[in-house]
Amino acid sequence: MTAPLLRIENLSVEFGPRANPIRVVDDVSFEIEAGGSVGVVGESGSGKSMTSLSILRLVPEPPGRISGGRILFDGADLLALPRNQMPDIRGRDVAMIFQEPMSSLNPVMTIGDQIGEAILLHQDLNSAQRRKRVLELLRLVGIPDPAGRIDAYPHQFSGGMRQRVMIAMAVACNPRLLIADEPTTALDVTIQAQVLALLKDVRQRLGTAILLISHDLGIIADSCERVVVMYAGRVVEEGDVRSIFRNPAHPYTRALLKSIPRLDDERDRLYQIPGSVPLAGSVTQGCAFRARCPLRVETCAVDRPPLFAFGPSHKAACWVTAEAAQARSAAEASP
Amino acid sequence: MNAQASTRPAPVAEPLIRAEGLSKVFSSKTGLGFGGKRADVRAVDTVSLEVARGETLAVVGESGCGKSTLGRLMLRLIEPSAGKVLYDGEDLTQLSPRGMRAMRRHVQMIFQDPYGSLSPRRSVADIIAEPMGVFGIGSSARERREMVADLLTQVGLPPRYMDRYPRQFSGGQRQRIGIARAIALGPSFIVADEPVSALDVSVQAQVINLMQDLQQKRGLSYLFIAHDLAVVRHIADRVAVMYLGRIVEMGPKDAIYRTPHHPYTQALLSAAPEPDPDRPSRRIILQGDVPSPTNMPSGCAFSSRCPLAQDICRQERPPLRDELPGHQVACHFARPNPIPV
Ligand SMILES: Nc1ncnc2c1ncn2[C@@H]1O[C@H](COP(=O)(O)OP(=O)(O)O)[C@@H](O)[C@H]1O
Ligand SMILES: Nc1ncnc2c1ncn2[C@@H]1O[C@H](COP(=O)(O)OP(=O)(O)O)[C@@H](O)[C@H]1O
Ligand SMILES: [Mg+2]
Ligand SMILES: [Mg+2]
Numbered sequence: 001m002t003a004p005l006l007r008i009e010n011l012s013v014e015f016g017p018r019a020n021p022i023r024v025v026d027d028v029s030f031e032i033e034a035g036g037s038v039g040v041v042g043e044s045g046s047g048k049s050m051t052s053l054s055i056l057r058l059v060p061e062p063p064g065r066i067s068g069g070r071i072l073f074d075g076a077d078l079l080a081l082p083r084n085q086m087p088d089i090r091g092r093d094v095a096m097i098f099q100e101p102m103s104s105l106n107p108v109m110t111i112g113d114q115i116g117e118a119i120l121l122h123q124d125l126n127s128a129q130r131r132k133r134v135l136e137l138l139r140l141v142g143i144p145d146p147a148g149r150i151d152a153y154p155h156q157f158s159g160g161m162r163q164r165v166m167i168a169m170a171v172a173c174n175p176r177l178l179i180a181d182e183p184t185t186a187l188d189v190t191i192q193a194q195v196l197a198l199l200k201d202v203r204q205r206l207g208t209a210i211l212l213i214s215h216d217l218g219i220i221a222d223s224c225e226r227v228v229v230m231y232a233g234r235v236v237e238e239g240d241v242r243s244i245f246r247n248p249a250h251p252y253t254r255a256l257l258k259s260i261p262r263l264d265d266e267r268d269r270l271y272q273i274p275g276s277v278p279l280a281g282s283v284t285q286g287c288a289f290r291a292r293c294p295l296r297v298e299t300c301a302v303d304r305p306p307l308f309a310f311g312p313s314h315k316a317a318c319w320v321t322a323e324a325a326q327a328r329s330a331a332e333a334s335p
Numbered sequence: 336m337n338a339q340a341s342t343r344p345a346p347v348a349e350p351l352i353r354a355e356g357l358s359k360v361f362s363s364k365t366g367l368g369f370g371g372k373r374a375d376v377r378a379v380d381t382v383s384l385e386v387a388r389g390e391t392l393a394v395v396g397e398s399g400c401g402k403s404t405l406g407r408l409m410l411r412l413i414e415p416s417a418g419k420v421l422y423d424g425e426d427l428t429q430l431s432p433r434g435m436r437a438m439r440r441h442v443q444m445i446f447q448d449p450y451g452s453l454s455p456r457r458s459v460a461d462i463i464a465e466p467m468g469v470f471g472i473g474s475s476a477r478e479r480r481e482m483v484a485d486l487l488t489q490v491g492l493p494p495r496y497m498d499r500y501p502r503q504f505s506g507g508q509r510q511r512i513g514i515a516r517a518i519a520l521g522p523s524f525i526v527a528d529e530p531v532s533a534l535d536v537s538v539q540a541q542v543i544n545l546m547q548d549l550q551q552k553r554g555l556s557y558l559f560i561a562h563d564l565a566v567v568r569h570i571a572d573r574v575a576v577m578y579l580g581r582i583v584e585m586g587p588k589d590a591i592y593r594t595p596h597h598p599y600t601q602a603l604l605s606a607a608p609e610p611d612p613d614r615p616s617r618r619i620i621l622q623g624d625v626p627s628p629t630n631m632p633s634g635c636a637f638s639s640r641c642p643l644a645q646d647i648c649r650q651e652r653p654p655l656r657d658e659l660p661g662h663q664v665a666c667h668f669a670r671p672n673p674i675p676v
Binding site: 245 | 398506507508535537538539540541543544547562563564565566569570602604606608610611612613614624625
């Protein structure tokens, strides 16, 4: 078995005073193979962004901090690296794009210069070579008329075009991992389809592994091979995309899938999860979903469920469904 | 009743509200980076539609296509540049300010951002009871508090919360408060402008179910604005698809979803990501961006992105006309699922 490209182990992120911290990412572990695609899905505040920011050590500090765990990239722990080595990793090995490209772009610099700068950080090219490479990248991400647009400023681009520029900057140095945090949330559905197709294309052509963060189960189903479901700062389920959508094992995943309206929906009434999402860190004991869970038993209030295996590559953190699955397989095994 | 003859077959139910040739032009003086010239934006361009009693008409389209402007025009929260809105036969655009104030009992709005639309300094009871006071509903403050308690119960909030402030509530709860305020005066028609877009996925279903329950109990008519096609599929009776200020297709929900006749509708449906990893991904990916409304293509507004566009599309704007009874399409090449996949 080959070692994964990225392996997050028992990651915790806290905010607030050390004496009385709020743990917004709580013991999160998962991994990504080289060239793979993993989706992290969860509702707002579930800790998706803090998890992904941790990889590049971009958690705002203070007030936040990574309080535990390891992040192994190619076997080396990024959290143990001296801070001054992180800029070498960013861009060259791991690149990141965000929901709002405008906030990551410099408004007074041309698109071409900004992409050129990203190249310059890690590659030794003269200015003519650089311009050629920028044009190549603009073409790769589907900007029409690259030669005519290379000297334009960000505000002259639409939201979808800006996200393409961000992707061009991100892949400028052929990183091995691209982290995309809600990259299409601010875009219209037809533009979103373009950007998702572009990310797939980048992955296929360049072999870049993609960590896609989204609150939208549709996007995750469409773009990822593996799925990590987060709830209130914790991983509640993880598996290959088909297991998650066909045989969800955690009551939260099941309820979420039942509650979303679908294009082929013929139901009169949607399934409704009672209550609302707890803030990450607000549940310190037992299962964070128990207050809304139709299956809860007494244990759920007391003991935090670990991730139980539901299949070769499928895990979920639920006492009740794990026991039921175990009973089922025991019954099948007995003559 | 309005005396104007319609060429369309009469809808099953008599419309409660009807827009005729509704337009809104915004003129803005600056165009960032384009030399500060004056540009007119046709945010809504000769839109006609109707909503029957107890019916939900959904309006879908991408951002900037004029959905919110249309919603505001329907309630005369902004003045139209042309056209009229008939509520129960009465033209809202001709009402005096006083007449329009009285009309507010019947027509209300629910906003996307329940936070921005609720005054942070006032308690829930004040927010909901204020319009009641204005309209002389309830004989005393005490009676109005009882009515507020009843409204909160109807939208699924404990009445004991009525003295709290909006910031003390979650997004879903705030949207319930916005709904309670909208139904407080007993309206018949509500414009809901992307009411669940800002909510968590697990809370969207609660709000949608609530809106449907209230509709049934009170016979409400909704103009439901959305960009989420799956939500619309669930809640709408009929759907209007907008592109750059105009309706390009309108018809019964099932017709729109099963056999869209406009290439834009078809592309919009196929672009929506579905929570199903086994769905064959034969997605129609449109090229380019929505053109700027200040720089509209000639002919059909969709022609610059349409995979089927011919010369005629760039020259002549196709009118919105009946393809089937109650199903209208604005396309020179309208037919079921026009884009081959
Ligand atoms: N600067 C901050 N100070 C305090 N808490 C924060 C800060 N930033 C984020 N959080 C909290 O961390 C939790 C996780 O946030 P985040 O990772 O951004 O969630 P997601 O991306 O899933 O929406 C949230 O509950 C949020 O309130
Ligand atoms: N008050 C206004 N002044 C100038 N332009 C406006 C105003 N309101 C909306 N617009 C323009 O009208 C068009 C339609 O906007 P809107 O109705 O908000 O669209 P939607 O709700 O579909 O996103 C957009 O181009 C928008 O920029
Ligand atoms: Mg986030
Ligand atoms: Mg709007």
